[in-house]
Amino acid sequence: MNRIKEHPILGKTEDKKEVTIWVDGKALKAYEGEMIAATLLANGIKVFRYTKKRKEPRGIFCAIGRCTDCVMVVDGIPNVRTCITPVREGMKIETQKGLGSWERSENDE
Amino acid sequence: MEDIIICRCEEITQREIEAAIEDGARTFNEVKRFTRCGMGLCQGRTCRVRIEKLIARKTKKPPRQGNYRQPVRPVNLGIEGDILNE
Numbered sequence: 001m002n003r004i005k006e007h008p009i010l011g012k013t014e015d016k017k018e019v020t021i022w023v024d025g026k027a028l029k030a031y032e033g034e035m036i037a038a039t040l041l042a043n044g045i046k047v048f049r050y051t052k053k054r055k056e057p058r059g060i061f062c063a064i065g066r067c068t069d070c071v072m073v074v075d076g077i078p079n080v081r082t083c084i085t086p087v088r089e090g091m092k093i094e095t096q097k098g099l100g101s102w103e104r105s106e107n108d109e
Numbered sequence: 110m111e112d113i114i115i116c117r118c119e120e121i122t123q124r125e126i127e128a129a130i131e132d133g134a135r136t137f138n139e140v141k142r143f144t145r146c147g148m149g150l151c152q153g154r155t156c157r158v159r160i161e162k163l164i165a166r167k168t169k170k171p172p173r174q175g176n177y178r179q180p181v182r183p184v185n186l187g188i189e190g191d192i193l194n195e
Contacts, residue, residue, distance in 0.1 A: 053120040061117065061155075068150035068183075069117055079150060081183075 118149020
């Protein structure tokens, strides 16, 4: 785990409630109120999606909800910007392939 | 250098945008219709300024601001529905 333990504005990380999120079937420990991207980065996950045309990996780029490079499939909904979406208990997150799809299917690309 | 991606959403390279300008595109809107740049998820939030600069550099004219459309921030259609139901 790689996190900022104490932040001058956001306070101490230990004060926050722990929740569990599921990323590609793996359980990860997250802190309530933090963004999905923060949990992923703290757990060493840097690839959030693969692009449609070149199938290249993408992750955090702007981190302020503008560039849509960090989008993933969250609870079955594709193109969710993980850098501005807070975690919730039991959230299911999947690496997005291309533009994603609303149902999990073989033709994801 | 020219293979640098300018529009990250639609994966359009500098080479493709410069080719569009050489083919006669003179505004951001025209480059967009030639190449699809700025038509992806982020709707040109990342690439618009860079494309305006590329056009200015290629045509040797001062940069002109491209089209801006609402919404300024991406919102779910459901949110609009909630506003209408209130």
